[in-house]
Amino acid sequence: MHEMGIVLEIIDIVVASIPAHLKDVRVERVNLEVGKLSAIVPESLRFCFEIATKDTRVEGATLVIEEIPVQARCNDCQTEWTIEGPVFSCKACGSGKVELLSGRELDIKSIEIAEKESNHADHCA
Numbered sequence: 001m002h003e004m005g006i007v008l009e010i011i012d013i014v015v016a017s018i019p020a021h022l023k024d025v026r027v028e029r030v031n032l033e034v035g036k037l038s039a040i041v042p043e044s045l046r047f048c049f050e051i052a053t054k055d056t057r058v059e060g061a062t063l064v065i066e067e068i069p070v071q072a073r074c075n076d077c078q079t080e081w082t083i084e085g086p087v088f089s090c091k092a093c094g095s096g097k098v099e100l101l102s103g104r105e106l107d108i109k110s111i112e113i114a115e116k117e118s119n120h121a122d123h124c125a
Helices: 003-017 042-052 120-124
Strands: 025-035 062-068 070-074 080-083 098-102 106-115
Touching: 003 025, 003 042, 003 106, 025 042, 042 062
Parallel strands: 025 062
Antiparallel strands: 025 106, 070 080, 070 098
8 A cells, every 4th residue: 555655755745844933733634636647546545644644743634635637638639638538549630649738646735734722711810
């Protein structure tokens, strides 16, 4: 299950992305873009994320995965389309000169953090 290695890298990137002056924050949400050709199973990624974030600054965060469709363009006629199954030629002209435009992504789109709430009673005493 290569998803665990991917999740460990994601956690490292997320933790390293938190600005140093924000010591008392927690990560609420990690937003990913995952291409359908990336060979990643979203359910496995979520499962590994939940396990691997235990006892880290990312524990309790929600992992949101946006699946990116496979987009292609014919280099002969410039037709662009979304690929739903195996394709070896342009759906418009039949050319074999097909270029993949998307579908291999694995990107952290954004990280949402929230400062820890201070205890109001401590400030009123």
